[in-house]
Amino acid sequence: MQFLIARLFQAAIVMLCVAFIGFLVFQYIGDPVLALVGQETTVAERDALRESLGLNDPIIVQYFRYVANAIQGDFGISYSFNREVSEMIADRLPATIELVLLSGVLSLLLAVPAGIYTGIKRKGGIAQTIMALSVIGVSVPSFLLGILLILVYSVWLNWLPSFGRGDVASVLGFETSLFTLDGLRHALMPAAVLCLFQLGVILRLIRAEMLEVLRTDYIRFAWARGLPARHVYLGHALKNTLVPVVTAIGLQLSSLFAFSIITERVFQWPGMGSLLLHAIGQSDIPLLAAYLIFVGLIFTISNLLVDAIYVLIDPRIRHGAR
């Protein structure tokens, strides 16, 4: 419990710092007033608007005013959407979460078995092929892959839609496209693009860990005891590869949010990533600040979860032994 409180306190500090760095950067992203008014607006009107939005105040004043409001749950009104920022995020978040979840699950389902397999049969033809493909997954930029997929599956074959989120259904109060056929058709390509990088990274990590562990003495003892292969590989070896793998997955899941920016752009997926790009283009400071704080929150939460999972999988941590 004390641990949790300490971590939450750390999270709050992280978010305050992120917001502060954000406000420093906002000075260089352009003038929101110019994005808000038309070409015929007079200079005096522009100045009046800038003054009334508080953009002439020193950064530190703007920052503390923002934090004071944010603590009360008021994230302000988006300049470019004319809507409450918290409402905008609530609207766009489900789209990103479903994309991240779908690609996360996809990459785990594929990476764990493939990682184990390539760890065991590292000389086999199939294993070599998987490894070669995983290099492509890690090295091909996601925007290129996305455009290629669109070209093949939308333009040439006409199988899958190239943009948007499709039909959504309301499940447990959230709008999601994961429960409609049309929605899944729309989600498939962006999720695949997003998954591929994770897939490569996790697969290679599991393989490397397996190779490491399989060389250790206790695995040799396990073989000597005549245990069946399944027990040795999954019960003894895999379990001991999990600590670094879980750390990596936790960090990867949060970085999926970051990677989703490009994927969402390519597939016009209406999630947080497209929202961020729009906000940057429009110098929409309230939206940008909220996005940064929010992503900071996601990173801290997922790290917290990773720490909690350590305790579950590694008895040494649970019992405080070193």
Next chain:
Amino acid sequence: MKTKMSKTLIRLISTCAITIGLSGAAQAEILRVASQGDASSLDPHSHNESFTNYFLANVYEGLVARDVNFEITGQLAESWEQIDANTWHFKLRPNVTFHDGAAFAADDVVFSMTRALAETSNFKHVLASVDSFRAIDDLTVEIITKAPNPILLNDLLDLMILDKDWAEANGAQEPINLQAEEKSFSATNANGTGPYQIVSRAQGERTTMAVNEAYWGEIGNVTEVDFTPINNAATLVSALLSGEVDVVMPLPLQDIARVESAEGAKVVSSAEARTMYIGMDQWRDQIIESPVEGNPFLDLRVRQAFAHAIDAQAIIDRVMQGQATLVSQYVMDKVNGFNPDLKQLEYNIETAKSLLAEAGYPDGFELTMDCSTDRYVNDGQICQAVVSLLARVNIKVNLIAQSKAQFFPKVVAPEFGTSFFLLSWTPSTMDSLNVFQNVLGTRDLEGGTGAWNISGCSVPEADAIVAKAATTMDPEAREAMLQHAMQLMVDDVCLIPLHAQQLVWGTGANIEAVQHPTSEFPLELFNVN
């Protein structure tokens, strides 16, 4: 009270009309439109941005509008007459209803004009010439201008009319007030008299519209509009080629050949009123971000040399893939004040070099150019071409290619922080007075002119002619004045005109689209075959 009664009556009648209209409705034709941006608001008075204005022109209407031939015709005003030099009477179209069924009347016009003048409105300029206005009766509005205004109708094109009762009932008497942190009902809801009404809207995601069955005018066969913004150019083109959308705007120039060769898709293009210029600092004694001493551009010969050195036709052929028209001046030929006698300074390196030598720069000089990379069609590449063209006359240009979010705050008033730059202008009124007031006129920020005169050029003789033209009611005399002023500005090489860009869309082979030089997209003139 009487007005209320008649409104109710008209509402009743119009309800009947809707029912009749529905029973006779033709087969549903859905038009799927994708564009690189989205309307920034549904409030027609909150953001004066061309895409937003033209998007909303399908939903809201003004007193006047442009027809298929680009002539100004009556929209919500059926006719108008000028009583004296300053007084205009607009006779409103009877039996028009808003999308919610409420009747349209003169008090809605008065309300909308008042609203457009509100503190938070971004459309105050359209009524800048107006002194007062009032409703004479239910269907007549009087507008009195401060001085004779020959282009009052052009000014009114961008003034959209809202329903007074609807706005008041929803607390939308004024456009959104950002600093008051109020949500604005009118930013996300619309109730106009236009040919299409908003059915659903998620900004940045999707907007659907349905045809207004009670519409007073003619509508093509499009009954539903499904609009999606697609920011990524490659995705936009793919969506057209895969048949998922019917119209994409704008079509990136590099994809023209691909769309033309594709089955089921075609390219539509026409001249656009957006004109591109190269600007040169003519107000500082010392140009900035350059090692040269003093300001070479103060010498007319240097400005002429630059114009001779920049091969605008080559830029059109290579950078714009032919999708632009050479311009000799600061407006294209469909804009009032276009002077047909003017010629662009010919591309000639030798002339340029000798002019530079005469001006005292036989070995050229070095300077910095500011350029946006995401605002105009191929703007970054245009600037790169200018850099290499000028290198041939020993002008060394350091290019700062930057996003519009960096570019505009740097170059606009009050700093005007550039000495050499690329800029562009579309006169929203299609009248060169708009260009003179904003871009070419001598800077007088308090007086409201020259706010975009980043060059800081000044030709007092032209200013005087323009001031006179602004209140000259005789169209021919006025046109002659504007043309004269245009010639003075061109002779002074205030800016170097490059080209007028083309409006390029990709559409399905079965789509009949209508394009205007202003880049508006009047969907009621579209047809799906």
